[in-house]
Amino acid sequence: MTVVERLRLRPPGLDTVGRAPLRTAAAAVPRMLLLAWAALFFNVLTPSSNPTVLPIPHSVNQVFAQGSLVLALVLVFLVNPRIVIRPNLFLVLVTVMVVVALIVSIHSQFFVGSTYRALRFVGFVVCLWLLTPWWGRRDMLLLRAHRLCLWAALGSVILGVALGPGKAFAGEGRLAGAVWPIPSPQVAHYAGLLLGTSVVLWMCRVIGGRHALVAIVVSIAVLLGTHTRTAVLGVLIGLAIASASLFLGHARVRRASATTLVVGVVVGTVFAQQIVSWAARGQTAQDASQLTGRTKVWSALLQTQRPRLNEIFGNGLSNKSFDGLPIDSNWVASYLDLGWFGIVVQVMFLLLLLGLAVTHVRGPRRAVALFLTVYTIVASFTETGTSDASAYLLDLVVAASLLVPEPARGAR
Template sequence: MLLLSWGALFFNVLTPSGGMIVPIPHAVSQALAQGALILAIVLALMVNPRLVIRSSTFLVLVSLMAVLALMVGLYSPFPVSSTYRAVRLAGFVACLWLLSPWWGRSDMAILRVHRVCLWGALVSVVAGAALAPGAAFGTTGRLSGVIWAMPAPQVAHYAAVLLGTSAILWMCRVIGGRHAMVAIGLGAAVLIGTHTRTALVGTILGLAIASASLFLGHARVRRTTLWTIVLGAGAGALFAPQIVIWAARGQSAQEASQFTGRTKVWDASLQEDRPLVTKMLGSGLSNKSFNGLPIDSNWIATYLDLGWAGIVVQVTFILLLVVMAVTHVRGVRRALALFLIVYCITASITETGTGDASTYLLDLTVVAALLVPEPGRRLR
């Protein structure tokens, strides 16, 4: 039942964008994704009928962000859509509270169900690429989901998290070699196919920091790190031209420096004249666009939606997770948390997520679930 509830939450943030090989009208697919939140709450109530919750400063801060979104949405220039998004965020957070009794368990239940959802998403992407390769690689040659429409950056996110968590679990001997080989191979192939540079950088940085936290206590980590450096240096020397072509994605140096034109949208949105109240509290949750163009930056989008207050709340709960991870006992939980935190921070530069119901918020919830003490240990 926990898997079903978390899976419904995961499906809720898979809002389709683009075409699918199955001719489902966009309105229907959008209703299915957004309606999954109600199913997730119902399933969470079934698995937790006594409404038991664990205290969590992280969820308190996320709840504060949802309350801020509700308050601002009522006075937003687009009150109906903004309030609807705020209510959706509030329901999303309420479901996370209902699932909080499963935090801190020795079997890492929240991480396990999250990884099952990642497997499902990536299997659907690979199946879509096998059935309709032209459609799957139709967006400038970047792999995207076509059985259920998922843009390339979103697919890269799932691949990166599955790859990184699988590598850490294998290094800590939590999963076997075959399981890890399949997961890492699938994640790496999909990540390369999406041509998403931010996801690749976030994966490398996250794994480097997670491995550093395990370096002294795990011989497998030391051996893996050494071989990764040697093989990475060799591959970089042999395939340097191909790597440059992959990273360039057919863009000029100027386009790459502007993050594929994103900086133009960022500059225009920041230079817009806004009242002081709007600067402080934002104008309500939006579709994360400015003048019809995607913002593609978590911090710019948060500033526009929730103002400086929203940025302060988000920075606070991310810093809280960082402090919890740094002060946590050395081991697999700490390494997984560090990887996810570093990845989310890196990806937030060119993607939106932590200011709304999203997979990024689920990732950070997994971090919080990994870092809290076991329920029985707290009672003792």
């Protein structure tokens, strides 16, 4: 059988072991689609109160961030004027959660704020549905768009360090955004995602060595500067599972895993004291055990008595705080906003992604999807996101888009 005949018999849309997806399709990527994804990404770049190089009022930053959702809606309708959608169970579960969130928020005691957040969530999910025709592409379009947005976010953080290092490290010496006010945990989130996806794509020979080296060096430097332990743990666990999914089919993965293990043991032995000092962030053992006071807020929230209906369906979408203190846990915040119902739905779509990844053909799409899903699961213990419009939900959408079958020939 000739090479041409073998290529004709190969099932379309499947990533072969050790081979990168087709790159020629990149030329057909609609620019407006990339702009729509960038607008969605900017919409979830929730501004914080960090000092910035330009003293722009916090309310102005909020208007720009939240207004970008309108721009995203306009762009997705322009790029998908026939309103073509591809049905999938992941977005069905997210939509069910959105509908319940809107119903509960309308009856919340904080009617205006909760309803506004719910309507914003509805618009966010509408955008996601209108982007489904581009799911499952062999060129991993949405992943590429997501990585470009990660580069832009980290670029603004690095620019902030160059223009105002004092402002960039104003928060207890932790790196944050000084151009756009991105808090340290979010900066770590973006750096961790860029690091993990770059390593996986390099191991699968999808990106070149120079590209991967620059991304890895930049993201590690930024990640260490944020002093965010959860992000580091999420990257390590996510990469371990993603590498395991590639271990048998990729010699580069086996060599990289062995090298990383040896280097990790040596570095851990030689720099053990410095690593412990970095992780401690100057905190006492008690502060570390309480996750910087988070567990106190969680305990107080969980001990608060609520009507049975609120325990099941929650109080409506909130600003993810309790008694004026940030909750900083996706699961506790989901219990407050959407009750046990919201928790069950989120567990279902996370298990769905893991199940799809396990049954998906071995290759870069499965490995990246596993990394994104596992990272989100780890980060969800000390970060909020998957029960609302957030960067974490965008990460899961990218993972879901990598696990669906390739569109039929002639589709977008």
